[in-house]
Amino acid sequence: MSNQTAMINRYKWYEMIAIYAGIALFLIFVLSPFVEGFLVSLKPLSRLFSSPYRFWPEHGSFDAYVTMWDSVPGFARYVFNSIFLSTIATAIVLVLVVPAAYAFARFEFTGRGPLLAAFLAVNMFSGAVLLIPLFRLMRSMGVLNTYAAMIIPGVAFLIPTAIWLLRTYMIRIPKELEEAAYVDGASRFYTFRRVILPLAMPGITVVAITTFIGAYAQQFIxxxxxxSKTEYMPLPIGLFAYFGRQEVIWNELMAASFVGIAPAMIVIFFLQRYLVSGLTAGAVK
Known part of the structure; x- marks a missing residue:
């Protein structure tokens, strides 16, 4: 506690004001679109474009959160599809990435550097650039209009970042722990399962959270x-298909959007302590 106090006291009062003013300005820019979107969801449709502008909605209510279930046919199915696609993609990524990250962190093999660089280069390309070859690939595999058609390319784009994140974390795990296990007669697989995995769990949790959010966010394209089948549509396509072809009911659109992002927000809310601990673990030896 005394060290924290010393760190705080080393700033002068005007430096503290500047720091908190900068944080406040950053939060305003980041949160204002979400606040405005939420307020739009509370306003009656007839008052959305009224003048003069009112920040707090007059006669605001949560009616749009009720009516949007009827206005967007199959809304519950769209939400389920988004959660299902993100969950399956996250599970596949973890199964593939955990042993791969361990191999890149511990083993020296030919082409390790170029392969890591290739993984990093994948993130430089937008998914839109590869849509045509991916479409041909999905068609040749016979998986168009299925969940797999959306999961496979999503996993392919999520794996490189996950490998880099988890590899960096596993490098920080002391090799002496594995060597001690080998001396005691443990096999490599037993050491990986009983020594490495428990120690790497904070990093794996970070990768799981970021992968789930990434999979949830990239479903549209x-x-x-x-x-093209309605029963497989995730939430972004469901909202786009409905609100893009007729009059846009903005308050219901905002309400549906906030309900749609609720699963990701819930994941972040309940796992944020694991996220913070995973990001900071290993920062100080």
């Missing part, structure tokens, strides 16, 4: 290209 793949679903729009590789799927």
């Amino acid at each position: 793949f679903a729009l290209t590789f799927n």
Whole structure:
């Protein structure tokens, strides 16, 4: 506690004001679109474009959160599809990435550097650039208009970042722990399962959270290209298909959007302590 106090006291009063003013300004820019969107969801449709502008909605209510279930046919199915696609993609990524990150962190093999660089280069390309070859690939595999058509390319784009994140964390795990296990007669697989995995769990949790959010956010472009069946549509396509073809009911659109992002917000809210601990673990030896 005394060290924290010393760190705080080393700033002068005007420096503290500048720091908190900068933080406040950053939060205003980041949160204002979400605040405005939420307020739009509370306003009656007839008052959305009224003049003069009112920040707090007059006669605001949560009616849009009730009526949007009827206005967007199959809304519950769209939400389920988004959660299902993100969950399956996250599970596949973890199964593939955990042993791969361990191999890149511990083993020296030919082409390790170029392969890591290639993984990093994948993130430089937008998914839109590869839509045509991906479409041909999905068609040749016979998985168009299925969940797999959206999961496979999503996993492919999520794996490189996950490998880099988890590899960096596993490098920080002391090799002496594995060597001690080998001396005691443990096999490599037993050491990986009983020594490395428990120690790497904070890093794996970070990768799982970021992968789930990434999979939840990238569904639009793949679903729009590789799927045309309503029963497989994720939430972004469901909202786009409905609100893009007729009059836009803005308050219901905002309400549906906030309900749609609720699963990701819930994941972050309940796992944020694991996220913070995973990001900071190993920062100080």
